[in-house]
Amino acid sequence: MASNGFPVIFDGHNDTILSLTGTGFNPLPNGRSFFERSTNGHVDLPRARDGGLGGGFFAVFIRPPEAEKENAEAKNADDVEQRVKAQFNPAGGWPEPMAMDFAQSKALELLGRLFQIERESAGACKIVRSAAELQECLDNGIFAILLHFEGTDQLDPDGFALDVFHQAGVQSIGLTHFRKNRYAEGVPMTFPSSPDTGPGLTEEGKELVRQCNARNILVDVSHITEAGFWDVANITDAPIVATHSNAWEVANAPRNLTDKQLAAIKESNGVAGLNFHVGFLRPDGEMASDTPLSIMADHVDHMVDKMGIDCVALGSDFDGANMPDELKDATGLPNLMSALQDRGYDAQALTKIAHGNWVRVLRETWGS
Ligand SMILES: [Zn+2]
Numbered sequence: 001m002a003s004n005g006f007p008v009i010f011d012g013h014n015d016t017i018l019s020l021t022g023t024g025f026n027p028l029p030n031g032r033s034f035f036e037r038s039t040n041g042h043v044d045l046p047r048a049r050d051g052g053l054g055g056g057f058f059a060v061f062i063r064p065p066e067a068e069k070e071n072a073e074a075k076n077a078d079d080v081e082q083r084v085k086a087q088f089n090p091a092g093g094w095p096e097p098m099a100m101d102f103a104q105s106k107a108l109e110l111l112g113r114l115f116q117i118e119r120e121s122a123g124a125c126k127i128v129r130s131a132a133e134l135q136e137c138l139d140n141g142i143f144a145i146l147l148h149f150e151g152t153d154q155l156d157p158d159g160f161a162l163d164v165f166h167q168a169g170v171q172s173i174g175l176t177h178f179r180k181n182r183y184a185e186g187v188p189m190t191f192p193s194s195p196d197t198g199p200g201l202t203e204e205g206k207e208l209v210r211q212c213n214a215r216n217i218l219v220d221v222s223h224i225t226e227a228g229f230w231d232v233a234n235i236t237d238a239p240i241v242a243t244h245s246n247a248w249e250v251a252n253a254p255r256n257l258t259d260k261q262l263a264a265i266k267e268s269n270g271v272a273g274l275n276f277h278v279g280f281l282r283p284d285g286e287m288a289s290d291t292p293l294s295i296m297a298d299h300v301d302h303m304v305d306k307m308g309i310d311c312v313a314l315g316s317d318f319d320g321a322n323m324p325d326e327l328k329d330a331t332g333l334p335n336l337m338s339a340l341q342d343r344g345y346d347a348q349a350l351t352k353i354a355h356g357n358w359v360r361v362l363r364e365t366w367g368s
Contacts, residue, residue: 002052006337007347008138010355011056012273012313013148013222013244015320016043017110018061034117034125042318042329045124048143051333054355055128055137055144057172057243058114059320062106062151064098064179088178088189097181103153104161111168114145127169131363138355146362148172148220148243153181157204159211166215171366173212174220174243175205175228183208186223191285192252195261200227209235218365221245222255222275222315229261238365239270244315246272246280247302250295253280259306266307271361273315274299276336278322291324293339300340300353309349313357 002008019041021031032038037046043053063071067087074080118127125143128134137144147170155161175184183205185198201209201224209232212219219236221229222245233240242265248256257265257272265272275281278291281299303312318330326335337350345353 002054004052004334004337006052006334007351007354007356008054009052009314009333009337010054010134010138010144010358011318012271012315012358013057013059013150013275013320014043014316014318015059015061015150016041016318017058017113019043019319021110021113035120042316042323044330045121045143047330051330052337053143053330053333054141055134055146056316056318057146057148059148059150059174060107060110060114060170061177061320062098062103062110062153064095065102066095085189090188094180094185097179098153100153100156103151107149107154107165111147111165111170114147118145129169129171130366130368131359132368134362135359138359146172148174150174150220150223151177151179151181152183152208155183155208157182157207159208162208162211162215162217166217170217172218172220172243173208174222175201175208175224175232177223184224184228187225187254189279190254191279193254194226194252195229195248195254195256195258196226197254198225198227200225201231206231206235213237216366218362222273226258226261229264233264233268236268238268239361240265240268241270241361241365242272242315244273244275244317246275246299247306250299250302251281251283251285253285255280262303262306266311269311269361269364271311271313271357272303272307273313273358274303276316276318276321276323276327278324280321281324287322289322289325293324293326293336294343296324296327296336297339297343300345301343309352310357310360312353313355313361314353 176186220243222242246256248258
């Protein structure tokens with residue numbers, strides 16, 4: 001239980017390490033410290049404590065070098081946002097995948113920064129490698145960091161890099177972002193659209209799912225095309241997990257999950273995490289922050305209706321997306337819990353949504 005009276009929250013997706021280094025969706029020229037309260041971005045340790053956020057999946061996301069260069073030339077945050085939007089829905093289709101050596105050097109840097117946070121926290125933060133460790137952190141007020149790849153350009157098809165990164169603590173892998181790589185293709189950021197926007201997994205992508213299964217690494221289906229989703233569903237022997245995706249029936253964004261996809265997640269005893277990005281929440285697809293929290297409750301209601309209370313969790317996309325005004329950063333999380341409580345979710349249901357379902361699916365996927 002957090003000090004605000006709600007169950008402690010463990011969250012399925014943030015881009016905080018990118019925001020801290022000033023390279024994320026809401027970039028700052030000089031970055032910021034995880035340990036100091038900021039008014040920029042969405043997550044730092046003081047704001048996490050205020051909002052009852054006990055940890056989450058920290059995405060290691062690598063922007064291709066040409067996009068990084070282009071964003072560096074942007075005049076201000078709005079300009080960056082426009083450039084990023086164009087990169088997530090390019091007129092000429094997805095660019096070619098980035099070079100593996102570039103992606104590997106960036107992945108090492110971002111992972112190193114997360115280890116640096118753990119070390120400098122002097123015990124306040126911990127990189128978790130098992131569900132038992134995660135539960136222990138949540139019980140004891142230690143901020144839990146789960147190392148997650150959002151995109152797989154840094155992986156070779158033989159699985160050598162996968163083994164090294166896994167040994168280092170990377171236990172969760174999203175196959176792609178808004179682009180394509182040698183393994184999978186993502187949906188573009190359009191609206192409205194079905195998620196059936198392109199091809200499924202490549203043969204190497206199918207092999208990567210098997211490699212992850214063999215190592216008990218979680219495979220995240222958020223971002224991939226619908227064909228890719230069904231490829232994963234057909235191959236995997238683990239619960240199907242979408243770390244940060246909403247209900248397509250409520251908002252017709254291709255990043256959201258159709259009822260058929262939700263049924264497959266339920267069937268596998270998987271989890272979908274509610275994404276807080278207004279463009280994926282709103283039925284009109286607008287990027288407008290005056291989005292009432294009742295719309296978030298609508299998504300949760302729909303997902304619970306289709307999957308049951310054991311398969312719905314949170315996947316904020318903090319530091320990588322546009323939040324509703326009433327949930328401006330991690331300090332606004334109690335407002336979301338209140339909105340869900342008002343919708344009739346009792347203490348037991350809120351505990352499952354807040355963290356219980358993540359702990360359960362991680363235990364089933366990782367085996368401990
Ligand atoms: Zn994402």
